[in-house]
Amino acid sequence: MLTFNILVLVSLGYVAFLFGVAFLAERQAQGGRSDWLRSPLVYTLSLSIYCTAWTFYGAVGNAARSGFEFLTIYLGPSLVMLGWWGLLRKMVRIGKVHRITSIADLVSSRYGKSALIGVVVTLIALAGVTPYIALQLQSITLSYAVFAGTAGEAWPGTDLRAVAFWSAVGLAFFTILFGTRNLDANERHHGVVMAIAVEAVVKFTALIAVGIFVVWGLGGGLGATLARIDAAEATLWDQSGGRWIGLTFVAAAAFVTLPRMFQVMVVENADERHLATAGWAFPAYVMGMSLFVVPIAVTGLDLMPAGANPDMFVLTVPLAADRPGLAMLAFLGGFSSATSMVIVASIALATMISNHILVPVWIAAMRPDQTERSDLRRLVLNLRRLSVAGVLALGYAYYSLAGGGAALAAMGLIAFLGVAQILPGMLGGLYWRGATAAGAAAGLVTGAAIWAWTLFLPSFGSGAIIPPEVLVEGPWGLEWLRPQALFGIVGLDPLMHALIWSIGLNTLVFVVVSLVTFPAPLERLQGAAFVNVFEVEAPGARAWTAATARVEAEDLLVLAQRILGPGPAQAVFQAAARAQGKAGFLPDVTPAFVGQLERELAGTVGAATAHAMMAQATKGATVTVADLMRVADETAQIMEARGALQAKTDELGRTARALQDANEKLTRLAVQKDEFLSQISHELRTPMTSIRSFSGLLQEPGLDPANQIRFAGIIEAEALRLTRLLDELLDLSVLENGQVVLAKATLPLRAIIDRAVTASAAEGSALRIHRNGADESVLVETDPDRLAQVFINLISNAIKYAQGSRPVLRIVVGTPGPGGLTLDFVDNGPGIPAADQDLVFEKFARLSPEGTEAGAGLGLAICREIMDRLGGAISYLPGQGGAAFRVTLPPDVLPAEGPR
Amino acid sequence: MARPPRRAPPVFLERASYRARRRADAAAILPVIAGALWMMPLLWRPSTDGGLRSSTVLIVIFGIWILAILAALLLGRRLARDTDSSGGPGEDPGQGPG
Numbered sequence: 002m003l004t005f006n007i008l009v010l011v012s013l014g015y016v017a018f019l020f021g022v023a024f025l026a027e028r029q030a031q032g033g034r035s036d037w038l039r040s041p042l043v044y045t046l047s048l049s050i051y052c053t054a055w056t057f058y059g060a061v062g063n064a065a066r067s068g069f070e071f072l073t074i075y076l077g078p079s080l081v082m083l084g085w086w087g088l089l090r091k092m093v094r095i096g097k098v099h100r101i102t103s104i105a106d107l108v109s110s111r112y113g114k115s116a117l118i119g120v121v122v123t124l125i126a127l128a129g130v131t132p133y134i135a136l137q138l139q140s141i142t143l144s145y146a147v148f149a150g151t152a153g154e155a156w157p158g159t160d161l162r163a164v165a166f167w168s169a170v171g172l173a174f175f176t177i178l179f180g181t182r183n184l185d186a187n188e189r190h191h192g193v194v195m196a197i198a199v200e201a202v203v204k205f206t207a208l209i210a211v212g213i214f215v216v217w218g219l220g221g222g223l224g225a226t227l228a229r230i231d232a233a234e235a236t237l238w239d240q241s242g243g244r245w246i247g248l249t250f251v252a253a254a255a256f257v258t259l260p261r262m263f264q265v266m267v268v269e270n271a272d273e274r275h276l277a278t279a280g281w282a283f284p285a286y287v288m289g290m291s292l293f294v295v296p297i298a299v300t301g302l303d304l305m306p307a308g309a310n311p312d313m314f315v316l317t318v319p320l321a322a323d324r325p326g327l328a329m330l331a332f333l334g335g336f337s338s339a340t341s342m343v344i345v346a347s348i349a350l351a352t353m354i355s356n357h358i359l360v361p362v363w364i365a366a367m368r369p370d371q372t373e374r375s376d377l378r379r380l381v382l383n384l385r386r387l388s389v390a391g392v393l394a395l396g397y398a399y400y401s402l403a404g405g406g407a408a409l410a411a412m413g414l415i416a417f418l419g420v421a422q423i424l425p426g427m428l429g430g431l432y433w434r435g436a437t438a439a440g441a442a443a444g445l446v447t448g449a450a451i452w453a454w455t456l457f458l459p460s461f462g463s464g465a466i467i468p469p470e471v472l473v474e475g476p477w478g479l480e481w482l483r484p485q486a487l488f489g490i491v492g493l494d495p496l497m498h499a500l501i502w503s504i505g506l507n508t509l510v511f512v513v514v515s516l517v518t519f520p521a522p523l524e525r526l527q528g529a530a531f532v533n534v535f536e537v538e539a540p541g542a543r544a545w546t547a548a549t550a551r552v553e554a555e556d557l558l559v560l561a562q563r564i565l566g567p568g569p570a571q572a573v574f575q576a577a578a579r580a581q582g583k584a585g586f587l588p589d590v591t592p593a594f595v596g597q598l599e600r601e602l603a604g605t606v607g608a609a610t611a612h613a614m615m616a617q618a619t620k621g622a623t624v625t626v627a628d629l630m631r632v633a634d635e636t637a638q639i640m641e642a643r644g645a646l647q648a649k650t651d652e653l654g655r656t657a658r659a660l661q662d663a664n665e666k667l668t669r670l671a672v673q674k675d676e677f678l679s680q681i682s683h684e685l686r687t688p689m690t691s692i693r694s695f696s697g698l699l700q701e702p703g704l705d706p707a708n709q710i711r712f713a714g715i716i717e718a719e720a721l722r723l724t725r726l727l728d729e730l731l732d733l734s735v736l737e738n739g740q741v742v743l744a745k746a747t748l749p750l751r752a753i754i755d756r757a758v759t760a761s762a763a764e765g766s767a768l769r770i771h772r773n774g775a776d777e778s779v780l781v782e783t784d785p786d787r788l789a790q791v792f793i794n795l796i797s798n799a800i801k802y803a804q805g806s807r808p809v810l811r812i813v814v815g816t817p818g819p820g821g822l823t824l825d826f827v828d829n830g831p832g833i834p835a836a837d838q839d840l841v842f843e844k845f846a847r848l849s850p851e852g853t854e855a856g857a858g859l860g861l862a863i864c865r866e867i868m869d870r871l872g873g874a875i876s877y878l879p880g881q882g883g884a885a886f887r888v889t890l891p892p893d894v895l896p897a898e899g900p901r
Numbered sequence: 902m903a904r905p906p907r908r909a910p911p912v913f914l915e916r917a918s919y920r921a922r923r924r925a926d927a928a929a930i931l932p933v934i935a936g937a938l939w940m941m942p943l944l945w946r947p948s949t950d951g952g953l954r955s956s957t958v959l960i961v962i963f964g965i966w967i968l969a970i971l972a973a974l975l976l977g978r979r980l981a982r983d984t985d986s987s988g989g990p991g992e993d994p995g996q997g998p999g
Binding site: 068069072076079080081082083084085086087227228230231233242245246249274277278280281284285288292295 | 925928929931932933935936939940943954955956958959962963966967969970971972973974976977978980981
C-alpha cells in the first residue's frame with residue numbers, strides 16, 4: 002500500500018523533476034535556443050493553467066452533484082478561444098505594443114495610465130484569487146488525506162495542515178526562483194512556462210488514463226457506460242437555461258480577466274500567430290479534460306459508498322479498484338493542476354501588487370534625492386519576491402481560517418465572478434473610445450461592492466461575517482438591501498442573483514459615468530491608441546510635449562539605468578541616438594524618445610508607475626488638450642495640403658491638354674505654311690513668268706501694234722495681280738501690328754452690304770444673293786470701309802466656292818441685342834471639313850488646296866484681324882448645309898437711339 | 902514632424918484580400934454559432950417517459966465541440982497565413998503553426 006512517506010517522496014521527486022525542467026529551459030533560453038521553448042504547442046499547453054485542481058477534481062464532483070453543469074466551465078473558455086480573432090488578438094497586440102505587464106496594467110494603461118484604476122483592479126484580483134489559491138492548497142491536502150484514509154493510518158489533522166504549509170513554502174520558493182528572476186516583461190519566464198507545459202501534459206494524461214480505465218476497465222466499454230449514464234439516479238440534464246448561460250458567461254469572462262490567464266495568454270505570448278493554433282488546440286484540450294468527467298462521476302456514484310466525497314472520485318475510484326499506480330498518476334495530475342495555477346497566479350498577482358501598490362508607495366514615500374540614489378531594479382525585484390511570499394501566505398492563512406468547509410468548495414465560481422467585474426471596463430476600453438477612467442473606476446467599484454455584498458461575504462456562511470439577521474432583514478432593517486435578495490428579488494439562485502446585479506450595474510454605471518464625464522488628454526490618447534491598435538503604428542510619442550527638450554538626456558539615462566539595469570538602458574539610449582544620427586549614448590530628448598523610453602520602463606514597472614516616473618523626470622511635460630488639438634490640426638493641414646495638391650494636379654492636367662491641342666494646331670499650321678510658301682511662290686512666279694515672256698516678246702522687232710497693245714495689257718494685268726497680292730500681305734501686317742486707324746461713321750448696315758456686293762462683282766457672277774432688307778435697315782456706328790472689306794471677302798469666297806448649278810448665298814442679319822449684332826453668310830457650297838474649321842482664319846490657310854481659283858489664303862485672316870480691331874468677331878458656323886460664317890458686331894456699334 | 906497622410910482603406914478589394922476579409926468574418930462569427938448551438942439542448946426537456954436520454958445530450962454537446970474545433974483549425978491555418986503574407990506582426994519569425 003502507499004504510505005504517507007512514499008507519497009511525500011513521489012511528490013518531492015516530481016517537484017525536483019519540475020525544477021529540473023524549469024532550470025533546463027532557462028539554460029536553453031540563455032543559450033539563445035529558445036525557439037522550441039516558444040512554439041505554439043507550448044503556448045497552448047501553458048494556457049491549460051485554466052484547468053486547476055478545482056476543475057481536475059471538482060469537475061467530477063460537480064458532475065456528480067449537478068449533472069452536466071460542469072461543462073459550462075469549459076464551454077465558456079472554448080468560446081473565447083474559438084473567437085480569438087476578435088478579442089484575444091487585440092489584447093495580445095496591445096500587450097506587445099504597450100509593454101503590458103498584467104491585467105491591472107492593461108486597464109490602468111488604457112485609462113490614461115491611471116494609478117487609481119491599477120490599484121482597484123489589483124485589489125479585486127487579490128480578493129478573487131487568494132481564496133482560489135487556498136482552494137488549491139486544500140485540494141493538495143485532501144488528496145493526501147484520501148491516501149491516508151485508504152492506507153488506514155490515522156493522520157492527525159495537524160499533519161494535513163503541515164502538508165498545506167510546506168506546499169505553500171515550496172511553491173513560494175519555486176515561484177521566486179523562476180518567476181522573479183528577471184524584470185523586463187520581454188524576457189519572459191521560460192522556466193515557468195516550460196514547467197507548466199509539462200504539468201499540463203501530466204494532468205491531461207492522468208485524467209485520460211483514469212477515464213479510459215473507468216470506461217473500458219470498470220464500465221465494460223462505451224455502450225455500457227452510456228447506458229449507465231442514462232440510468233443514473235441523478236437527472237444529469239435538467240438545466241435551468243439561465244444558469245447554463247450565466248455560468249458559461251462567467252467562465253468566459255473569467256478566462257480573459259483572471260490574472261494568471263492574462264499572464265500566460267498576453268504577457269508570456271511570444272508570437273501573435275500562436276493564437277491561431279491555440280484557437281483550436283485549447284478547445285481540444287479542455288474537451289479532452291471534460292470527456293471522461295461524466296463516466297468517472299457516474300461510476301463513482303455507483304461504486305463508492307454513499308457519503309463518499311465525489312470531489313475525490315478521480316483518486317478514490319482507482320484506489321477502490323486497487324490500482325495504486327493509476328491513483329498515483331491521478332494524484333500527480335491533481336498536484337500539477339494545483340501547483341501550476343498557484344505558481345502563475347502568484348507571479349501575476351505579485352507583478353500587479355508590486356507595480357501598482359508597493360512601488361508607487363515606495364517612490365512617494367522616498368524623498369526625491371533618495372529615489373535618485375536607490376537601485377530601483379533590485380527594489381522592484383525584492384518587492385515582487387515579497388509579494389509572491391505575501392500572496393502565498395495570504396492563501397495559506399485563508400486556507401487555515403476557512404479550510405475544509407463547503408465555503409471553500411464554492412469558491413471557484415465566486416472567484417470567477419469577482420474577477421469578471423473587470424470585464425466591462427476592459428472590453429469597453431478595448432472597443433469604445435468614449436470609455437473614461439471615471440466610468441471604469443465607478444463601474445469597477447460598483448461591481449466589486451455588489452459582488453462582495455451579495456456573494457463573497459455571504460459565502461463564509463451565515464453569521465461568519467454578515468450577521469444572520471442582516472441576511473434575513475437587510476442592514477439597518479432595509480429589506481431591499483438583503484444580500485441575497487437585492488431590491489426584493491427573491492427565489493433566484495444566489496450566484497445568478499449576484500451575477501445579474503453585479504455585472505449589470507457595473508456595466509450600467511461604467512457606461513453612464515463614461516457618457517457624462519470628460520476624459521483627460523492622456524486618456525484620450527491612450528483610448529485612441531488601444532481601440533485603433535491595428536491602425537496606429539507608434540503610440541506614446543504624442544504623450545509628451547516639446548517641453549521635454551528642457552530635460553537633460555543624462556538625467557533620463559540615470560533613471561533608466563536604475564530600472565532597466567545599466568547594460569539594457571545604455572543599449573536603448575545608444576540605439577535612439579543612432580536613430581537620430583548622433584554618436585554616443587545621449588540622444589536629443591524629443592517627445593518621441595521620451596515616449597519610447599516610457600514604454601521600455603513600462604515593461605518593467607507598469608505603465609502608471611513608468612508614466613509617473615517620467616513625468617517627475619521631465620517636470621510635467623506631459624500632453625495637454627492643446628497638444629491633442631494640434632495633432633488634429635496637423636492632420637487637417639495635411640488633408641488641406643493634399644486637397645490643394647490635387648487641385649494643382651488637375652490644373653496641370655488641363656494645361657497639358659491645352660498645350661497638346663496647341664501643339665497639334667502648330668504642327669498643322671507649319672504644314673499649311675509650307676503649302677502657302679510654295680503656293681505664294683507659284684502665285685508670284687506665274688505673273689512674273691508672263692510679264693517676262695511678254696516683255697521679251699515686246700522687245701522683238703516687227704511686232705504689229707495690235708499685239709503690242711495686247712501684250713502690254715497682259716503685262717499690266719499681271720502686274721496688278723502682283724500688286725494686289727502684295728497689298729493684301731501688307732494690309733495684314735498693318736492690321737496685325739495694330740497700326741490701323743479706324744474712320745468711324747454711322748450709317749445703315751444695308752449701305753455697307755450694298756457696297757460689298759457691288760465691289761465683289763457678285764452681280765456679274767452666277768451667285769444669287771438672298772437678303773432681307775428690313776433687317777438690314779439697322780444703323781451701325783463703325784468703320785464702313787473695313788467692315789465692307791470683310792463682307793467683300795466673304796462674298797468673294799462664296800463666289801469662288803459655292804459651286805454647283807445654282808450657287809446661292811444667304812446673308813442673314815440677326816436681331817440686335819445685348820450680345821451685339823450678328824450677320825451670317827451662308828452659302829450652299831461644300832462647306833469646310835471639321836478638321837479645318839479652326840484653321841481657316843489663320844494666315845496662309847486655304848480652304849481648298851486643290852481649288853480651281855485659289856486665292857493667297859489671306860482673306861479670312863485679314864477678316865479676323867479687322868473684326869478684332871472693330872471689337873467684334875468672326876467665326877465659322879458649322880451645320881448650316883454649306884460654308885457659313887458669322888460676323889458678330891459688338892453692342893457698342895448700335896447707337897442708343899436706333900430705329901428699333 | 903509631419904507624417905505622410907494615412908491613406909484611406911480601399912473600398913473594393915481584389916479576390917485574395919476579399920477572401921481574407923471573409924475568413925476574418927468567419928472567425929468572428931464562429932464563437933457566436935458555437936455558443937448558439939451549445940444553448941440548443943436547453944430547449945430539450947427531459948420527458949417523463951424517458952424520451953430524451955442524458956447520453957444523447959452529452960453526445961450532441963461533444964459533437965458540436967468537435968465541429969467547432971475542426972472549423973477553428975481550418976480557419977486558423979488560413980488566417981495565420983493571411984497575416985503572414987500581409988507582413989503581419991512577426992516579432993519572432995520562425996515557428997509556423999504546428
